[in-house]
Amino acid sequence: MPASLIHHGINIMHILSAKIQTLPERIRAGLDLSPAAADWLKVVALLAMLVDHINTLLLPHLQPELYALGRMAFPLFVLIWAHNVLHNPHRLQTRANRMWLWAIGTQPVFSFAFAGHDPWYALNILFVFAVATQLLAWYHRFRIRGLAAGLVLSGLMVWPLSFASYGLSGLVLALSLTMFLHSPPGRLSSVAALLASVALLVTNSQHVTQAPAVVVILSILPTFLLPGAAVGLVRALTDSRERRFMPAMFFYMAYAGHLFILGLMIRL
Known part of the structure; x- marks a missing residue:
């Protein structure tokens, strides 16, 4: 083989290696949100x-297109939470307390809407963020002891979260995405990105028991492609200097409110 071809091949490998090494940082930059x-x-x-819950609770038969569309809800909520949760670490316990209050306060409405669909002890999605925020708060304050306590708490909550709120994979996605977005560049952020990708894949395919091709089309592809498309679209259409327009507690009120309305509609 001519020496020039060998040299050219080595250069290509160096370029590919450099691009792979900088990939986590490019992804992190692409996930930066105003x-x-x-x-x-x-x-x-x-x-x-809302589309996902209407499909699950109101329609007589699950519509695959609506199911696929609903796969982007949880990853987007996790991304927003992970993006904001560590901006002021000293307020982590305050954030955790607020998450616990909303999670506990919303639980009766969640049980009302999903009665007969999920067990009575199934927990709503806000508990995922409450547990993850609490773990981060304890770790920030107590370090290794806090991490150990947070992991015990997470282990206790996995089972009731697994019925309707993604269980272990949801918690891993939240915590690993936080690590990826806020840890310094290096091996830790790369490992966190890998964990987040695996957890993201599991969260939205664990309840699909159909043929592998159906799982790919209805779950895996929408899970990865739709949230990425949504992030790219809003980044392209918004100015980095624009301020927020949504009231601080709107998400929590909208979450509880739409569950209550759906619960009423089911019983009409």
């Missing part, structure tokens, strides 16, 4: 969640 972009993503995620 306040206005984050609010628009909340709107998209809320609409996707």
Whole structure:
């Protein structure tokens, strides 16, 4: 083989290696959100969640197109939470307390809407964020002891979260995406990105028991492609200087409110 071809091949390998090494940082830059972009993503995620819940609770037969559309709701909510949760670490316990209050306060409405669909002890999605925020708060304050306590708490909550709120994979997605977005560039952020990708894949395919091709089309592809498309769209349409337009507690009120309305509609 001519020496020039060998040299050319080595150069290509160096270029590919450099691109792979910088890939996590390029992904992280692509996930950076302005306040206005984050609010628009909340709107998209809320609409996707509403479509998913209508499909699950009101329609006589599950519509595959609506199911696929609903797969982007949870990843978008996790991205928004992970993007914001560590901006002021000293307020982590305050954030955790607020998440616990909303999660516990919303649980009766969640049980009302999903009665007969999920067990009475199934927990709503806000508990995922409450547990993850609590783990981060304890780790920030107590380090290794706090991490150990947070992992025990997470282990206790996995089972009731597994019925309707993604269980272990949901918690891993939330925590690993937080690590990826906020840890310094290096091996830790790369491992976190890998964990987040695996957890993202599991969260939205664990309840699909059909043929592998159906799982790919209805779950895996929408899970990865739709949230990415939504992020790219809102970043392109919003200015980085635009302020948020959504009231601070709107998501929590919209979550509880739409569950109550769906619960009423089921019983009419």
